[in-house]
Amino acid sequence: MNTSDGKTLTVPRHVGIIMDGNGRWAERHAFARAAGHKQGAEAFRTLAYYCRDIGMDYLSVYAFSTENWKRDKLEVSAILRILEDYLIEAIEKMAREGLRMRILGDTAPLSERLKRLIGEAHSIADTYEGFTANLCVNYGGRDEILRAAKKAAESGAAFEDCLDTAGLPDPELIIRPGGEHRLSNFMLWQSAYSELYFTDTLWPDFEPADLDAAIVWYNQRERRFGGR
Numbered sequence: 001m002n003t004s005d006g007k008t009l010t011v012p013r014h015v016g017i018i019m020d021g022n023g024r025w026a027e028r029h030a031f032a033r034a035a036g037h038k039q040g041a042e043a044f045r046t047l048a049y050y051c052r053d054i055g056m057d058y059l060s061v062y063a064f065s066t067e068n069w070k071r072d073k074l075e076v077s078a079i080l081r082i083l084e085d086y087l088i089e090a091i092e093k094m095a096r097e098g099l100r101m102r103i104l105g106d107t108a109p110l111s112e113r114l115k116r117l118i119g120e121a122h123s124i125a126d127t128y129e130g131f132t133a134n135l136c137v138n139y140g141g142r143d144e145i146l147r148a149a150k151k152a153a154e155s156g157a158a159f160e161d162c163l164d165t166a167g168l169p170d171p172e173l174i175i176r177p178g179g180e181h182r183l184s185n186f187m188l189w190q191s192a193y194s195e196l197y198f199t200d201t202l203w204p205d206f207e208p209a210d211l212d213a214a215i216v217w218y219n220q221r222e223r224r225f226g227g228r
């Protein structure tokens, strides 16, 4: 991709985003928390198309963690409802728009309706190649590692092939908006050599220009992978 001053930048193949700050965004606008999540889903929509257009291969976003069940019931159901609506929309138009939507995480405890929608979205995504947006739902890095270890022990398959991210490159860049500097159980295995970018911008306010800034920063990093 090219910057406005004509420089060529390498776009990471896989970017992970911890979408943080929806609650504070809602509070600042005197809205209910659910409105913050809704606005966060809009920010995701805009960014996913942008990532497709700049030639990224995978965008993985942390939508609902294994720990988020501890939140107020109303907030949990609001997030799961947004996900449902999102999947319905994706099923209808993702093939036309050259975008594949997948869900990573342990889907077993989700509602039958959500599981059916996820199954439908995956079977459509399986029919073509192209940019993939991964929504991590009931996802936790530790839980993923435990599930993968169990599956590998039972099946004899290689450990990495049993992770939710089997077949995907590790994220070269992980972005956390919202001001906190931690991974919060996101892609613990896959982030071993990821570059970590933090910004105070709250997720619902995160725009393509913020991603550009992260990619410019990423291009200034020297990645050594333990070598010198």
Ligand code: FPP
Residues within 6 Å of the ligand: 019, 020, 021, 022, 023, 024, 025, 037, 038, 040, 041, 044, 061, 062, 063, 064, 065, 068, 079, 082, 083, 086, 135, 178
């Ligand atoms: C963290 O912000 C955000 C979440 C726990 C949920 C993220 C979910 C969405 C954006 C909606 C579903 C997503 C898609 C893409 C369909 P927080 O609530 O912890 O914010 P706070 O730290 O300001 O309270």
